[in-house]
Amino acid sequence: MKILVLNCGSSSLKYQVIDMDTRNPIAKGLVERIGNQGAVLTHCTALQEKEIVKTEIENHTKAIELVLKQLVAPETGAIKDLKEIYAIGHRVVHGGEKFAKSVIIDDSVMQALKDCIELAPLHNPPNIAGIQACQKMMPGIPQVAVFDTAFHQTMKPSSYIYGLPYEYYEKYGIRKYGFHGTSHKYVSQRAAILLKKPIEDLKIISCHLGNGASIAAIRGGRSVETSMGFTPLDGLLMGTRSGALDPAVVTYIMCRQNFTVDQMNDFLNSKCGALGVSGISSDFRDIEVAAEQGNMRAQLALDIFEHDVKQFIGSYAAVMGGVDALIFTAGVGENSVSMRASVCKNMSYLGINLDLEKNKVRGEEVDVSQANSRCSVLVIPTNEELMIALDTLELTK
Numbered sequence: 001m002k003i004l005v006l007n008c009g010s011s012s013l014k015y016q017v018i019d020m021d022t023r024n025p026i027a028k029g030l031v032e033r034i035g036n037q038g039a040v041l042t043h044c045t046a047l048q049e050k051e052i053v054k055t056e057i058e059n060h061t062k063a064i065e066l067v068l069k070q071l072v073a074p075e076t077g078a079i080k081d082l083k084e085i086y087a088i089g090h091r092v093v094h095g096g097e098k099f100a101k102s103v104i105i106d107d108s109v110m111q112a113l114k115d116c117i118e119l120a121p122l123h124n125p126p127n128i129a130g131i132q133a134c135q136k137m138m139p140g141i142p143q144v145a146v147f148d149t150a151f152h153q154t155m156k157p158s159s160y161i162y163g164l165p166y167e168y169y170e171k172y173g174i175r176k177y178g179f180h181g182t183s184h185k186y187v188s189q190r191a192a193i194l195l196k197k198p199i200e201d202l203k204i205i206s207c208h209l210g211n212g213a214s215i216a217a218i219r220g221g222r223s224v225e226t227s228m229g230f231t232p233l234d235g236l237l238m239g240t241r242s243g244a245l246d247p248a249v250v251t252y253i254m255c256r257q258n259f260t261v262d263q264m265n266d267f268l269n270s271k272c273g274a275l276g277v278s279g280i281s282s283d284f285r286d287i288e289v290a291a292e293q294g295n296m297r298a299q300l301a302l303d304i305f306e307h308d309v310k311q312f313i314g315s316y317a318a319v320m321g322g323v324d325a326l327i328f329t330a331g332v333g334e335n336s337v338s339m340r341a342s343v344c345k346n347m348s349y350l351g352i353n354l355d356l357e358k359n360k361v362r363g364e365e366v367d368v369s370q371a372n373s374r375c376s377v378l379v380i381p382t383n384e385e386l387m388i389a390l391d392t393l394e395l396t397k
């Protein structure tokens with residue numbers, strides 16, 4: 001049984017076809033620069049053969065058309081006929097308060113997604129365009145929406161209501177939603193399997209540290225706290241996002257720089273974070289290299305990131321009354337040996353004792369804590385696509 005997983009970004013489209021018998025992708029790829037000059041499709045087969053197609057791709061409909069053509073190409077295609085696709089799973093960024101679980105897409109769900117556009121103006125429109133393109137090109141094949149926000153809908157009001165007049169929550173939906181839910185859910189479920197314990201008995205802190213980064217406190221398999229907020233801008237310093245700030249900084253910069261609302265939004269999302277502090281790059285690999293060569297601002301960006309991660313771990317352990325497992329996932333979490341080591345330094349008061357030898361891994365599912373560590377430290381590569389495919393299969397079977 002094959003599931004197509006689609007992740008439509010504002011100018012990109014990531015896709016995988018997953019064979020649910022083996023749970024492995026039989027094809028995957030990425031379309032970049034949709035709607036811009038120099039659009040390109042990079043398609044990979046199960047044998048890791050790469051094919052690059054450069055052509056004009058005006059919109060998501062065209063991008064999906066191109067991907068589907070690639071999937072059934074006579075020589076290199078992963079499938080013979082689109083009818084082999086059993087169902088389609090879409091990553092949808094924002095489901096507001098309407099969706100605490102994945103859902104089969106019908107007219108009422110489409111309307112609800114449109115209602116959420118105000119909450120996620122950059123993310124939800126391409127998700128909707130992707131769904132509509134599939135409805136047109138693969139009619140009759142069931143589609144499922146899997147939301148980044150859904151997993152965090154278990155938070156209590158005391159965790160998600162901001163210190164604003166309550167009417168702003170009622171009128172505008174301003175509250176903490178949290179993101180990366182599919183990833184936090186996947187790695188926490190994997191952690192329970194690795195530790196051979198029921199998830200209901202575990203207090204987990206999951207650190208999704210990529211270009212976008214968030215941390216979640218997961219008690220008994222349910223998200224109770226998370227670092228991203230109303231938008232993905234909140235929480236940790238990230239590749240290009242500022243993370244949490246004194247809100248007065250926003251109005252102050254707008255006045256001093258004469259920024260419009262859109263300019264300020266763009267500034268906070270794409271010119272700040274590790275890029276802004278280091279002045280070098282948003283990519284943690286570049287920043288680590290520069291820091292090793294003695295660049296002080298690169299070192300400062302790494303120090304802030306480590307400090308932020310540590311601070312959230314401490315506060316989430318306080319909220320849950322302890323922690324049984326600490327998970328590192330996503331680009332930095334899975335690969336940066338030094339970042340994991342510095343985050344876990346001096347944390348034995350929480351029962352966190354990293355084994356520095358075991359920690360020398362990249363991108364593997366491993367317990368990297370010392371044998372006597374009260375809290376397990378786990379590296380778990382995230383797999384949002386598989387999680388989306390599993391939800392899609394469960395709902396459509």
Ligand code: ADP
Binds near residue numbers: 239284332
């Ligand atoms: P996203 O999905 O949010 O774009 P990823 O989870 O792919 O992000 O993570 C990308 C980040 O991971 C980049 O900043 C990259 O530098 C970092 N990264 C990848 N490999 C390493 C590594 N070996 N050491 C340090 N950072 C790494």
